[in-house]
Amino acid sequence: MNFAVLQFPASNCDQDALHVLRNVLGHSARFVWHKETSLGAADAVIVPGGFSYGDYLRTGAIARFSLVMQAVQAFAANGGPVLGICNGFQILCEAGLLPGALIRNRSLQFRCEHIYLKTFTAQSPFTNRIPEDKLLRVPIAHGEGCYFADEETLRLMKVGNQILWRYVGADGQLTDAANPNGSVENIAGVCNAFRNVAGLMPHPERASEGLLGSADGRLIFESLIHALETKTVIAKAA
Amino acid sequence: MKAKIIITPKKAVLDPQGKTVQNALAHMGYAGVGDVHVGKYLEIELAAGDAEAARKQLDEACHKFLSNPVIEDYKLEIVD
Numbered sequence: 001m002n003f004a005v006l007q008f009p010a011s012n013c014d015q016d017a018l019h020v021l022r023n024v025l026g027h028s029a030r031f032v033w034h035k036e037t038s039l040g041a042a043d044a045v046i047v048p049g050g051f052s053y054g055d056y057l058r059t060g061a062i063a064r065f066s067l068v069m070q071a072v073q074a075f076a077a078n079g080g081p082v083l084g085i086c087n088g089f090q091i092l093c094e095a096g097l098l099p100g101a102l103i104r105n106r107s108l109q110f111r112c113e114h115i116y117l118k119t120f121t122a123q124s125p126f127t128n129r130i131p132e133d134k135l136l137r138v139p140i141a142h143g144e145g146c147y148f149a150d151e152e153t154l155r156l157m158k159v160g161n162q163i164l165w166r167y168v169g170a171d172g173q174l175t176d177a178a179n180p181n182g183s184v185e186n187i188a189g190v191c192n193a194f195r196n197v198a199g200l201m202p203h204p205e206r207a208s209e210g211l212l213g214s215a216d217g218r219l220i221f222e223s224l225i226h227a228l229e230t231k232t233v234i235a236k237a238a
Numbered sequence: 239m240k241a242k243i244i245i246t247p248k249k250a251v252l253d254p255q256g257k258t259v260q261n262a263l264a265h266m267g268y269a270g271v272g273d274v275h276v277g278k279y280l281e282i283e284l285a286a287g288d289a290e291a292a293r294k295q296l297d298e299a300c301h302k303f304l305s306n307p308v309i310e311d312y313k314l315e316i317v318d
Contacts, residue, residue, distance in 0.1 A: 094306065101306055103247075103309055106252060108258060149308070182252065
């Protein structure tokens, strides 16, 4: 499979994402600079974390209008899978490819720590390999990770089974204490109605090798690879 | 011409910055201080011309880019 990892000015998790795809999972991956107009032969797009454009105006607000995002919009409209991680999630929300928005952490603290994620549906290209009761131990590193969506949007998302991951405690319980940023309903990651675009605030690319303390994040990439290999998700040629 | 734009968080959105400033004001001894909301102020210099046309353009820019309608409201003023 071929992965395109986008790069915006001040993206800084692009290298880790590429490393996991290429060196840990053995797939072809290349960087795509924000000024490129084509994604090449990409089967999937990763929008990595960082502080694109210095988070100026609003986090992800400027990256969302980058030239390459036109290609990403077309790719997504054709059913191609897109995964946004942290700043990538913020960019996809700003781009309207995902519902809701990410705002400043409720505590106003930048939270850099390991959290636990519970997966709420295996019916997506990003969660199909995650065992039902398995909690994912993944690190977060963000100051603006508080997920917000209004009541009506949340209602529609629930109807559409679009909430993929929520923050839980080590015991799997949904509590305020387990919520590092004040996200509504402890939401950590969501997908769009068509289920080909997803975003999450935690960093699975930093939890794909046991050496880094957890390899749980790998299951998200493996799900995507599985979906691609079984053609459950596929970008129709433009 | 100049555009003056005020961007504020929507009422439904929690504003922890605003809350923090409110608490700080109270701690500093300012009595009678209620809710505080922290927003953004933009000034955009515009070439002289049709104010109505400029307003329409900037309104679109505000809606599409300068503010995020999911979480923010904006007020746009064009002045000479």
